[in-house]
Structure formats: C-alpha cells, structure tokens
Amino acid sequence: MFLRLFFFDKKAVVVVNAKVEVGYDLSKLEIQIDSLGKKIIINKIPKETINISPDIKYFDLQQSQFNTFSKYELNKINKKSIEKIKKTIAVTTLKSEAKTRLFEEFSKIYQLSATFGWQVVDNTDLEFSKSFNQSF
Template sequence: MLKRILVGAVVVVVIILAFKFCEFKKGDDSTLDYNTNLIQQQIVNVGKLVVTEGHFSEVITFKNSNKYFLDMISFEKKAIVIVNAKVTVAYDLHQMKYDIDEKNKTITILSIPKEEIAIYPDIQYYDVEQSKFNEFTGADYNKINKTVKANMAKKVDKSTLKTNAKNRLVSEISKMLILTNSLGWKLQYNGEVIENESQLQQDLKL
C-alpha cells in the first residue's frame, strides 16, 4: 500500500515538473517572439528616407560664335547665367538588407544603400546677346544645364553635405543598436559586432 502511495506521489511530482517545464519553455518562446517583433518594428520605423539638404550658387558666362567665310565673319551669342540650386543627399533605408538570427539573437545588416544625390537648379539668364545667324537653341540650354549639374556635383563633393547625410544615417541606425542592446541582442555589420555609435561611424567610413 505504502509502495503504491509513493509511486503515485512520484508520478504527480513528475507531471507537475513537466507542466512547469513546458510553461517555462513557452514563456521563453513568447519572449523571443516579442523581442523579434519589436526589433522588426524598429527596423520598419528606421526604414525611411534620410535627407540632408544644401544650397549652392554660381555664375557662369556662356559664349559661342559661328564663323563664316574663312573665319572672316563671326556671329556671337553670349549670356550671363546665374544659378541657385537646391541639392539633396538621401538614403532610402527601405532598401537596407538585413538578417534576423533568432537562435543567436543577432541582427546582421547585409547592405546599406548608397546615397542618392539630386540637384534642382534654378537658372536665370542675364545680358543675353544673340543674332539671327546664331540664336540660342534647345541644345544650348541643355548644354548649360548639364554644365551646371556637373559643377554642382563637384561643389557637393567638396562640401560637408555627404558627411552630414552619413551622420544622419548613423543616427537612424543607432536606434536599432540601442534597442538590440537593451534586449540582449547583437547588431552586426561587415562581419563585426557593433558595440557603439563610434564603431558604426568607422564601419561606414565617415
């Protein structure tokens, strides 16, 4: 009789422990799912267009001449071109590729999109001089517009606009770093675990 009671008690204890173990495992999975969903939501929030804007100005003198009769006669056209341009540098983070490793609690950034540079020139023409034998044409205006954009692109390269845009990019990605660290996850990029914002700046070659 005593033996049966002891066996019954052991069975009850085993059942209780098994139930507790399953409940514990369920809690772990639930927490992991919650953390994963939270991280995915943060990535969605970060995934936006990060834009830095700048303004540039320049003055161009455009000249062109058509010559006839062994260059004895020429007809010139010229104009002063004043340019005020808005330039934007943007990162579309919706294009960022990443991998979520739930088992090792690691977010790996696979690729970050390149910056997108857009130039919006406002071109004004002054002191325009032309003749019927050498008038301004659509080809001239296209050439001027192309020259303006090329000059503005050089100005952007020499300015701090790209650096400012990358700083804003780092600021957005750092939001992911803060969240992953707070949940006990790791953020990885270029084969390295990102520990802080300074390291992220170095990896992005700022």
C-alpha cells in the same frame, strides 16, 4: 564691308540656384533577422543618393539675329551647370553630414538591440560599425 554690319557673337549670363539633398534610402538596406539567435544582421547599406533640383535662369541673353541659341546649346549649358553643382557637392560637408545622420539612425538600432538583449552583426565595411560594436 557687308560682314561688318552683322555680328554673330552670343553671350548668356546664367544664374543657378539649386536645392541639393544627400541621404540614404534605408528601404534599400539589406538586413536579416535571426529571431532564434536574437541577431540583426546588416548585409548591405545603400550608397548615398544625391538629389539636385536646379533653378536655372538666363539673364542678359545676347544673340544675333543670324546666330541664335539652339535648344541643344541651352541644354548643354544646363548640363554644365549641374556638373558644376556636383563638383561643388564633393567639396562641401553634405556627404559627411548625411553619413552622420545615418550614424545616428544606426545608433538607435544598436541601442534598441542592446536594450532587448539582441546582437547586431555588421557585414558591411563602414568605418563606424566598429565603434558601435565596441560601445555596446
């Protein structure tokens, strides 16, 4: 009879809005310049970086007096929210859009080098590097 008076259930409604940026840090680009041979040698292009700025809000946080949410549980909810955002990023076009922007930046390098009679040597395994070499 005593246990029927107290409830130990917990519920939380969580709303997550996030700002997600996918890009390449070109300061980590590994290149060599051969001024005598007029060559720009690209050795390594960094992997894309993903920055997530979540805005997590808790609504309708229902807990009993005897069974409250701990900091550990709230942190676990936050981690699950961020993991869900990362899974969502995988099915969006954010990564391909970032690669397109990277492609545009490299096209500027190829165009400038061709204008001044330099050659760009690409030692990376990116798909678009072959199309640059054919264009210029």
